[in-house]
Amino acid sequence: MSAVASPSQQLITRQRSSAAADAATARVAYQYLVWATVWLLVGTVAGLLPAIKLNWPDFLPTPWLSFGRIRPIHTNTVFWGWSTMALVGLAIYVASRTSRAPLWSPALARIALWLWNATVFGGVVTLSAGWSRGPQEYREWVWPLAALLGLGVVLNGYNIYRTVGTRQLPEVYISNWYILGAFCWLLILYVTAYLPIYESGVGNVVIQGYYMHTAVGMWFTILAVGVTYYALPRLLGRPIYSYALGVLGFWTNMLFYTVIGAHHFIFSPIPTWLQTIAILFSVGMMVPVWAGTGNFLLTLRGARHAVHQSYALPFLLVGILGYGLGSTQGTFEAFRTANIYLHFTNFTVGHSHATMYAFIAFIIWGAAYGLVPQFTGREPNPIIVGVHFWLALVGVVIYVVALSVAGVLQGMTWAAGRSFIASIVAAEPLWLWRTVGGLLMAGSHVAFAVNVWAMRPSVRLSEEISAIPIQSTRHA
Amino acid sequence: MISRLHRDHRAIVAFAAIGYLVLTLVIAILPASKVQGTLPLPGAPVRSAEAERGRQLYLKEGCGFCHTQFVRDLPMDRPFGRASLGADYAREAPALLGSERTGPDLANVGARQPSEVWHLIHLYNPRAVVPQSVMPAYAWYFESKEHADAGDVVVPVPKAFASSDEVIAATPDALALARYLLSLRQFSPAPGR
Numbered sequence: 001m002s003a004v005a006s007p008s009q010q011l012i013t014r015q016r017s018s019a020a021a022d023a024a025t026a027r028v029a030y031q032y033l034v035w036a037t038v039w040l041l042v043g044t045v046a047g048l049l050p051a052i053k054l055n056w057p058d059f060l061p062t063p064w065l066s067f068g069r070i071r072p073i074h075t076n077t078v079f080w081g082w083s084t085m086a087l088v089g090l091a092i093y094v095a096s097r098t099s100r101a102p103l104w105s106p107a108l109a110r111i112a113l114w115l116w117n118a119t120v121f122g123g124v125v126t127l128s129a130g131w132s133r134g135p136q137e138y139r140e141w142v143w144p145l146a147a148l149l150g151l152g153v154v155l156n157g158y159n160i161y162r163t164v165g166t167r168q169l170p171e172v173y174i175s176n177w178y179i180l181g182a183f184c185w186l187l188i189l190y191v192t193a194y195l196p197i198y199e200s201g202v203g204n205v206v207i208q209g210y211y212m213h214t215a216v217g218m219w220f221t222i223l224a225v226g227v228t229y230y231a232l233p234r235l236l237g238r239p240i241y242s243y244a245l246g247v248l249g250f251w252t253n254m255l256f257y258t259v260i261g262a263h264h265f266i267f268s269p270i271p272t273w274l275q276t277i278a279i280l281f282s283v284g285m286m287v288p289v290w291a292g293t294g295n296f297l298l299t300l301r302g303a304r305h306a307v308h309q310s311y312a313l314p315f316l317l318v319g320i321l322g323y324g325l326g327s328t329q330g331t332f333e334a335f336r337t338a339n340i341y342l343h344f345t346n347f348t349v350g351h352s353h354a355t356m357y358a359f360i361a362f363i364i365w366g367a368a369y370g371l372v373p374q375f376t377g378r379e380p381n382p383i384i385v386g387v388h389f390w391l392a393l394v395g396v397v398i399y400v401v402a403l404s405v406a407g408v409l410q411g412m413t414w415a416a417g418r419s420f421i422a423s424i425v426a427a428e429p430l431w432l433w434r435t436v437g438g439l440l441m442a443g444s445h446v447a448f449a450v451n452v453w454a455m456r457p458s459v460r461l462s463e464e465i466s467a468i469p470i471q472s473t474r475h476a
Numbered sequence: 477m478i479s480r481l482h483r484d485h486r487a488i489v490a491f492a493a494i495g496y497l498v499l500t501l502v503i504a505i506l507p508a509s510k511v512q513g514t515l516p517l518p519g520a521p522v523r524s525a526e527a528e529r530g531r532q533l534y535l536k537e538g539c540g541f542c543h544t545q546f547v548r549d550l551p552m553d554r555p556f557g558r559a560s561l562g563a564d565y566a567r568e569a570p571a572l573l574g575s576e577r578t579g580p581d582l583a584n585v586g587a588r589q590p591s592e593v594w595h596l597i598h599l600y601n602p603r604a605v606v607p608q609s610v611m612p613a614y615a616w617y618f619e620s621k622e623h624a625d626a627g628d629v630v631v632p633v634p635k636a637f638a639s640s641d642e643v644i645a646a647t648p649d650a651l652a653l654a655r656y657l658l659s660l661r662q663f664s665p666a667p668g669r
Contacts, residue, residue: 053610053612054610055610057602057611057612057613058601061612061615063616066612067538067541067542067612068537068539068541068612069537071538072538130536130537133535134534134535134536134538134572135535135539135541135572161485165485167485170483171483172482172483172484172485176485177488180488180489181489181492184493184496185492185496188500189496192500192504196569197509198512199508199512199569200566200567200568200569201511201512201513201514201562201566201567201568201569201571202512202514203508203509203510203511203512204508204569205565205571206504206507206508207504207505207508208570210500210504211504212575218496243482247482254495254496254499255495255499258496258500258503259499259502261503261504262503265573267548267549267550268546268548268560268573269560269562269565270507270562271507271511274503274507340550344544344574344576344577345576345577348575348576349576410577414552415551417552417555420579421608421609424578424610428610
């Protein structure tokens with residue numbers, strides 16, 4: 001002990017002075033989650049409506065609620081409104097925590113949030129009015145909206161980059177590799193998808209395959225994995241099994257995921273080498289997928305009791321399994337034989353819900369339930385969390401099973417050379433089951449909204465935050 | 477350098493951005509630039525202005541979410557026409573290959589179902605011609621009136637789908653949509669060329 005303040009004393013002083021900044025970080029992270037939840041509810045309605053219309057096509061026959069207009073409202077709202085805002089809210093918190101620094105500029109994050117809210121709201125309005133770039137999945141929005149979204153990506157990406165730049169530790173924690181990478185990659189792929197200079201004729205198809213695939217895999221997957229690399233060890237109170245596996249997953253995901261988009265257009269007139277590379281590298285995808293899944297499962301090994309005791313960890317466990325199983329399913333769908341019978345069918349829609357829901361949404365929920373109470377000081381009602389968990393899990397299982405069966409039936413009627421309408425008659429009972437699953441999922445979203453409200457920051461947030469020890473065991 | 481990467485967030489971002497840009501160029505931008513110049517088959521007809529307007533409505537209503545225009549070289553796709561060629565999509569933006577076939581493929585629908593009246597009735601309410609259909613009814617592209625005026629295209633909708641004291645007239649938009657559907661004919665140059 002010397003007269004000069006020890007490192008730990010310095011740290012405590014800095015913690016007190018930054019308590020207000022930490023509170024601001026927490027507050028903006030929570031605001032992202034609130035708006036994400038609003039868009040989740042909007043997107044859910046926009047998903048249920050077309051589902052119902054497949055069984056009752058003359059239900060609500062208004063132009064702006066017609067199937068073809070509302071389907072892209074569902075996909076874009078749950079992508080950019082729900083999943084993106086929720087993951088970025090969590091990423092802001094994770095980047096700040098793992099850097100032991102407050103968010104560089106909470107004001108900038110708030111501006112980006114309102115840019116995104118305006119974008120998603122504008123997307124709902126324009127698509128229902130029929131202002132659309134046509135059925136190009138996840139880039140149906142007219143370019144001014146895309147420009148707003150892109151601006152928000154730049155602001156948030158820069159903000160998090162600066163935050164990681166002010167970190168108090170020498171290492172960049174693995175979560176931040178994923179978070180910074182995701183912002184970089186989304187910006188590149190989004191600009192690529194909206195530049196109109198190589199999109200005539202089949203050129204459009206090459207870009208569509210690249211975009212629709214990497215928008216999912218280089219953004220949502222990466223952010224969700226990055227958030228898990230923080231949330232899982234934090235909730236378990238033990239380090240991640242392997243840092244190196246995380247780095248391996250990061251680079252191999254970039255290499256493999258980027259080049260496999262063409263597997264959405266097997267047997268199409270795009271160059272055959274693109275299709276073949278896409279199939280080969282889809283197998284390669286097993287490396288990052290199981291590096292991530294395996295790493296998480298090994299971190300969870302022997303933690304049965306912790307999972308049982310926590311209401312957040314079961315969500316993360318489902319999300320991790322959803323990641324591994326959903327992605328493996330994707331690899332098998334890429335094969336030419338599977339493509340013959342399953343492409344164009346509902347099987348694909350089942351797969352996208354196995355991944356965007358059973359993986360991405362469950363990771364968001366697990367991280368939200370695990371992390372938000374740590375910075376707001378308020379816990380949700382465990383019973384309502386349980387209701388959320390079981391409705392969402394049973395709902396998505398019914399949904400995915402129903403659509404997978406429907407897809408196989410569609411493929412079989414086509415292969416049997418029967419009249420096209422036979423495939424609709426065969427799928428229709430399963431579409432009803434899809435709506436049943438969807439209703440359960442919708443119920444779970446209402447429960448989540450109740451819980452988000454229950455976890456709202458208390459008025460005395462800044463004092464409470466300063467009472468929470470920020471020091472990690474590493475510094476102690 | 478590589479061994480110190482985990483201590484340098486600038487380097488992580490730089491490597492991730494450059495690596496991804498290179499992959500994007502190789503796998504997306506360069507191939508797209510190359511194939512976008514694919515020419516139409518020699519002698520392929522050019523779509524009329526009205527049919528082109530119909531195509532814009534087809535995009536607006538999101539028809540392509542359920543209808544492909546993409547015939548694969550597979551036995552099960554034979555009923556829809558010959559295998560699609562890059563040339564079939566020449567100069568179209570966006571090309572409407574599609575990813576889901578909730579409804580049938582339309583690459584060659586103008587040849588498979590050449591009746592304009594059928595298409596108009598079907599657009600007004602698909603269940604009037606295909607009872608099990610789950611396609612939306614596009615009734616907002618039609619006018620219901622007491623008497624047909626001069627120049628109206630009256631659509632003979634079955635009685636069960638329109639009351640007996642009204643006539644259903646196609647708006648210019650409905651006609652444009654039907655003309656677009658009729659223009660979807662796979663072109664093959666005359667043999668021997």
